[in-house]
Amino acid sequence: MATGESAGLVHPVQTANHQYQYLFHPKHHGRGGPREAQWSKELRRDQEFAVFDLADIHDLLDGKGHLYGLRLAPNREILELGTLGQQVAMFPRARPDEPWHGYPLSPLRRVSPPHPEERDVPTEVLRRMVERGLLNEIERRRLEKGRRA
Amino acid sequence: MNESHVSGHVNRLAGEEISWVGESPWTGGLCLGTYSGRLIMPVDERTAVGFDHPIANGAINDVAFAGNLMGVSTRSEVVVFERVPSSVHFARRGEPFGGGSHGIVATAAGGFVAPLGPDGLLLIEAKEGPDRHLKMRVGQIGQEVVNCYKLARLGVEGIRGEVIACAARHEGLLFFSLDRGEVQPTIVRLVLPGFDLVDVCSLRSPQWPLAAAALGTDGSVFLSRNILEVAPDSLRLDVLTGRAYSLLSARGHLFLLTSDGMVVVNDLAKQFLASGTLGDYVHVSGSTILMQAADAFLADDEVFFDCEGGTPSIAIDRLVGNIQNSQSPILPGSFEGSMATDSVNTGVISASSRILPIHLDRSSADWASAPISRGSAAIR
Numbered sequence: 350m351a352t353g354e355s356a357g358l359v360h361p362v363q364t365a366n367h368q369y370q371y372l373f374h375p376k377h378h379g380r381g382g383p384r385e386a387q388w389s390k391e392l393r394r395d396q397e398f399a400v401f402d403l404a405d406i407h408d409l410l411d412g413k414g415h416l417y418g419l420r421l422a423p424n425r426e427i428l429e430l431g432t433l434g435q436q437v438a439m440f441p442r443a444r445p446d447e448p449w450h451g452y453p454l455s456p457l458r459r460v461s462p463p464h465p466e467e468r469d470v471p472t473e474v475l476r477r478m479v480e481r482g483l484l485n486e487i488e489r490r491r492l493e494k495g496r497r498a
Numbered sequence: 499m500n501e502s503h504v505s506g507h508v509n510r511l512a513g514e515e516i517s518w519v520g521e522s523p524w525t526g527g528l529c530l531g532t533y534s535g536r537l538i539m540p541v542d543e544r545t546a547v548g549f550d551h552p553i554a555n556g557a558i559n560d561v562a563f564a565g566n567l568m569g570v571s572t573r574s575e576v577v578v579f580e581r582v583p584s585s586v587h588f589a590r591r592g593e594p595f596g597g598g599s600h601g602i603v604a605t606a607a608g609g610f611v612a613p614l615g616p617d618g619l620l621l622i623e624a625k626e627g628p629d630r631h632l633k634m635r636v637g638q639i640g641q642e643v644v645n646c647y648k649l650a651r652l653g654v655e656g657i658r659g660e661v662i663a664c665a666a667r668h669e670g671l672l673f674f675s676l677d678r679g680e681v682q683p684t685i686v687r688l689v690l691p692g693f694d695l696v697d698v699c700s701l702r703s704p705q706w707p708l709a710a711a712a713l714g715t716d717g718s719v720f721l722s723r724n725i726l727e728v729a730p731d732s733l734r735l736d737v738l739t740g741r742a743y744s745l746l747s748a749r750g751h752l753f754l755l756t757s758d759g760m761v762v763v764n765d766l767a768k769q770f771l772a773s774g775t776l777g778d779y780v781h782v783s784g785s786t787i788l789m790q791a792a793d794a795f796l797a798d799d800e801v802f803f804d805c806e807g808g809t810p811s812i813a814i815d816r817l818v819g820n821i822q823n824s825q826s827p828i829l830p831g832s833f834e835g836s837m838a839t840d841s842v843n844t845g846v847i848s849a850s851s852r853i854l855p856i857h858l859d860r861s862s863a864d865w866a867s868a869p870i871s872r873g874s875a876a877i878r
Contacts (some may be wrong), residue, residue: 426741431643433615433616433643433645433667434694455616457573457574457596457598457599457615457617458574458596458598459573459597459598459614459617460595460596460617468772469573469574469598472556478537485790486792486806487792487805487806488792489512490517490533490557490792490794490804490806491534491743491792493517493556493573494557494572494793495559495598495600496559496743496792496793497696497743
């Protein structure tokens with residue numbers, strides 16, 4: 350992605366699996382419009398990176414190479430990670446040698462989202478999250494229906 | 499705590515996972531949505547009205563009927579179908595709405611309202627006349643982003659007309675009225691700081707048409723006899739554990755589904771409607787059904803549960819302890835009408851449904867149940 354994100358910070362740590370770099374994009378940290386997906390203000394940067402790292406560790410990819418992550422509590426509860434109660438984050442595939450970025454994903458497909466890539470999390474990714482022990486079947490079913498897990 | 503068992507059934511539809519259960523006024527029986535986007539209306543255990551392919555993109559999360567129209571929602575789209583005249587069959591009406599919805603409710607005007615999360619409300623109006631087109635509009639509530647999550651049609655009252663309640667997560671509870679499908683300018687918002695509201699339902703009282711109950715994720719329940727005029731009382735049941743998912747009300751009872759099971763509170767809605775307040779304390783009785791379910795639905799005097807491996811259903815009377823061993827009917831399966839399969843309605847753009855072979859199995863099952871001790875509710 351272009352370097353307009355120069356205003357954002359790149360996390361000093363790379364992901365454990367593929368050594369991806371991660372950028373905290375200002376657009377999703379208060380600089381975007383009111384309808385732009387925003388990370389929760391309670392989320393620290395290392396916690397946001399942990400969502401991305403978990404996505405990379407478990408290869409939570411869709412067919413286009415986008416990654417999807419969750420914020421899990423120590424008791425494995427799925428925590429909210431966006432200002433609108435979102436529980437899944439999407440990380441659009443980055444160009445080679447460029448940092449990734451991500452944002453909380455709406456549980457619903459949106460007709461006119463501010464971000465062109467924002468769609469509902471693919472069912473195959475939810476099923477992979479179950480296979481990897483990140484979601485249980487009840488949570489998968491709720492997310493698949495656009496509900497809060 | 500004395501643990502006992504409650505009996506019910508597990509319903510399984512061969513080759514499908516059931517995602518939604520309701521009643522079809524067109525067939526007089528059940529209506530089933532599936533995770534693959536199919537919708538069928540069983541006639542008996544071996545036949546159903548429906549399509550042999552998905553009718554919507556993704557798992558069906560809600561279905562609503564408005565006269566001869568049926569609205570179906572998924573997290574990816576909203577689709578409207580029309581009943582073929584003098585028939586139990588249906589065909590798609592117009593193009594789908596290309597955004598997802600958390601659910602859909604029918605309006606008195608014969609249309610639908612669907613909650614689109616932060617994108618607001620989808621209003622669907624079916625025009626009469628020669629063109630009979632569907633009018634779909636997305637409406638925002640005010641200037642700020644309001645997360646429209648779950649809707650409930652309350653009732654019709656005086657000059658307000660038809661009142662719809664909306665659980666809007668951290669933004670509280672919203673109430674708006676509809677006049678001939680139009681949202682009226684005055685929208686009432688009840689701010690409940692610190693609560694994440696995920697469900698709202700009517701208390702189904704002819705005497706109190708605006709009586710409603712809402713549910714927070716922490717299990718808090720808010721009750722009001724006239725939600726537009728009286729601030730709600732709230733309570734939280736000490737026995738409730740896990741994340742609260744959904745709230746149902748039937749016959750004066752409340753049914754709270756959490757990630758750990760269902761809490762049945764006998765007569766709470768009935769008692770509350772009689773007195774208008776929870777008072778300083780409340781004596782509650784009921785039971786906790788230990789069952790992990792993703793969703794719960796009321797249909798045909800039973801509560802159905804969206805579970806892995808099948809769809810349990812338990813008669814309401816059995817859930818509240820009024821019967822112990824009676825047998826439920828296998829299926830509410832009769833319907834009237836011809837088997838016409840042709841559709842010539844303007845605006846209908848797909849082939850109509852047909853009679854399908856299905857394999858719907860309904861086997862008996864028991865679940866552990868623990869009684870709620872009296873007085874185990876905290877009133878705020």
